[in-house]
Amino acid sequence: MLGRLKSVFSKVRKNVEKETKKPVAKKEKKPSFVSKLNVVKNLEKSKLKKILEELEEELLTNNVAYSVTEELKETIKNSKPKELKKTLEEKLKEILSAEAIDIYKGDKPIKIMFVGVNGVGKTTTLAKLASQLQKKKKKVVMAAGDTFRAAAIEQIQAHAEKLKINLIKHSYGSDSAAVAFDAIEHAKAKKLDYVLIDTAGRSHANEDLMRELEKVKRVSKPDFTILVVDSLTGNDAVDQAKLFGEKIGIEGVILTKADADERGGAIISVAHETGKPILFLGTGQEYKDLKEFNADDIIKQIL
Numbered sequence: 001m002l003g004r005l006k007s008v009f010s011k012v013r014k015n016v017e018k019e020t021k022k023p024v025a026k027k028e029k030k031p032s033f034v035s036k037l038n039v040v041k042n043l044e045k046s047k048l049k050k051i052l053e054e055l056e057e058e059l060l061t062n063n064v065a066y067s068v069t070e071e072l073k074e075t076i077k078n079s080k081p082k083e084l085k086k087t088l089e090e091k092l093k094e095i096l097s098a099e100a101i102d103i104y105k106g107d108k109p110i111k112i113m114f115v116g117v118n119g120v121g122k123t124t125t126l127a128k129l130a131s132q133l134q135k136k137k138k139k140v141v142m143a144a145g146d147t148f149r150a151a152a153i154e155q156i157q158a159h160a161e162k163l164k165i166n167l168i169k170h171s172y173g174s175d176s177a178a179v180a181f182d183a184i185e186h187a188k189a190k191k192l193d194y195v196l197i198d199t200a201g202r203s204h205a206n207e208d209l210m211r212e213l214e215k216v217k218r219v220s221k222p223d224f225t226i227l228v229v230d231s232l233t234g235n236d237a238v239d240q241a242k243l244f245g246e247k248i249g250i251e252g253v254i255l256t257k258a259d260a261d262e263r264g265g266a267i268i269s270v271a272h273e274t275g276k277p278i279l280f281l282g283t284g285q286e287y288k289d290l291k292e293f294n295a296d297d298i299i300k301q302i303l
């Protein structure tokens with residue numbers, strides 16, 4: 001999934017290395033040039049421009065946001081040619097290592113609300129997390145907070161039945177906040193560990209729907225509001241993350257469909273633009289396909 005980014009970064013390193021070596025051949029004629037070349041930006045101007053333009057284009061094509069691309073270019077320019085890999089490693093680490101949150105710690109019941117635009121994978125991800133929590137011997141209740149989309153309640157009910165997990169549901173058209181509230185009361189009465197609250201998908205540009213989501217949040221006071229983002233949506237993923245972050249407030253992000261994403265840039269972009277931790281990557285359609293996010297692993301795959 002990160003193969004394309006790997007080749008982009010390996011190419012820029014090779015290009016810089018190639019250009020760095022050139023003046024060494026002319027060492028006798030121009031010794032001063034060699035000593036001046038302590039950082040990449042001292043490369044011959046036209047060569048540097050070409051290398052960086054090529055990099056920029058390739059990063060943008062692979063869903064790396066413009067702002068991140070600019071930062072990466074700056075990082076490269078200021079790096080010592082021989083230390084390019086290390087400098088990039090540090091930069092990516094800085095981008096990907098937002099202060100972690102621990103969804104396994106807190107007072108019972110721990111309430112997690114899933115938000116995001118339509119079809120990104122909220123309900124599936126909620127069910128995957130429910131299944132993983134169950135494996136950790138945690139007692140979970142799910143709240144069918146999507147009372148809007150046709151068949152949304154049946155969809156989450158099917159997961160609840162398959163996983164043998166309690167589901168609190170109301171009828172279609174009812175108040176989503178009330179469903180969440182009832183699920184929390186249920187969890188308190190039964191001394192459960194987790195309440196996982198599903199919500200209806202909505203565009204971040206729809207003010208009314210965003211207000212409704214604010215209400216669910218106000219009523220349920222989740223410990224963690226998690227934005228679910230589809231990695232395939234590219235730059236829109238960044239806009240979603242920014243707007244949901246501003247309007248609703250989020251503690252972390254889950255990127256889904258990483259299994260189908262050949263570009264990989266969404267990971268870097270979303271992490272950079274939100275400053276929030278990526279908690280998991282969705283890597284398929286089955287319950288097991290939710291992998292804890294590990295920045296070091298990702299960096300190893302990129303560089």
Ligand SMILES: Nc1nc2c(ncn2[C@@H]2O[C@H](COP(=O)(O)OP(=O)(O)OP(=O)(O)O)[C@@H](O)[C@H]2O)c(=O)[nH]1
Pocket residue numbers: 116117118119120121122123124125146149152199200201202256257258259260281282283284285289
């Ligand atoms: N390949 C792949 N498919 C996924 C992943 N996560 C979710 N899906 C699929 O994406 C589709 C939409 O998933 P849902 O969970 O219904 O998405 P949602 O955000 O709840 O959708 P709405 O409730 O309509 O807003 C389903 O077909 C899922 O199986 C993933 O990590 N990888």
Ligand SMILES: [Mg+2]
Pocket residue numbers: 122123124146152198199200201
């Ligand atoms: Mg859903």
